[in-house]
Amino acid sequence: MMGRERLEKNLADQMKEAQLKLGYEEETMRLYYPVASLNLLLGTDCEKAGEMKETLEKLFAEPESRLGKLEFAVRAGRIEISVPPEGARYVHEHMGDVAFLQEIVSLFSDPHGKSVEDVKQVFGKFGAYVCEQMPEGSDFDQVLYFEDPSVDEYYYCVKEEMGHLIYHRFLKEDYRMM
Template identity: 80%
Template sequence: MGKERLEQNLIDQMKEAQLKLGFEEETMRLYYPVASLNLLLGTNCETAKEMVTELTALFADRKSVLGAMSFRVSAGRIEVSVPPEGAKYVHEHMGDVAFLKAIIDLFSNPHDKSVGDVKAVFEKFGAYVCEEMPEGSDFDEALHFEDPSVDEYYYCVKEEMGHLIYHRFLKEDYQKLL
């Protein structure tokens, strides 16, 4: 189960990057903290080196829609390198990303936007929950869909200096923020 969940998360992150930056058939590098990979994989690795060993063994068969990935420690995080054929796979098999595209479009011009604008995008796609973040948090609000099949991520937003920013988290990573 963990391998498939990680692959799906990689695909989701690559979709987001391709929508923001465009598609290039090139190696994509994504960076994960060990704790996030432990959540995705259901493992208990304590160090980045242990996680690289775990990932290398898990993907030793090289059977992934993303191709032959490689893993290494980079500044205390895990760098996952997805080869060009993986980037191409994501580009060609992205599926329905209407919500993600709408959010990225909203944030492509973050000036004069508000949390209300984010709520309006969520509202177009289904029932959602909006929670105020605790005092001292890096974010103002967190939004997610009641039905995770629409989009499973928690979108944390912040208004600062006339700009609106967001970061999306897996439910488990979001819960760790709190």
């Protein structure tokens, strides 16, 4: 998958996750990326946020994205990507099967009294998966991901703390950089 397509897919995936958590609104959505993550998605080697902003503006100059006219800004050393309301609508109406993501978001909507075993049950419904212990001192306890990334390409890092469960999902490359 080319860099532009991969970034568009990642934007749509992040937006769909937000819509499942917060509900759908036809409004501008702003997503924030570190330069290193965008380099991984795009196959670029920009060193500074300003350089990445220029790269993105050129890459998305023409044709317009299926998410609409994207806007880029530098905010605190990260890149803010603004997706217009028609992009939010496109994601809401055209995202493919997101049954796994729906179940994960539903599980974490009430994280109290949940455990990694509950997460494993959700993963198990959708295919073969891997669950690995995170290294000592990391921010998470376990990482789970599907053996077949076509089910879901993300790595889900989970942590049990103070009686509830939290998660964060990463692209494989971002996870490997942690």
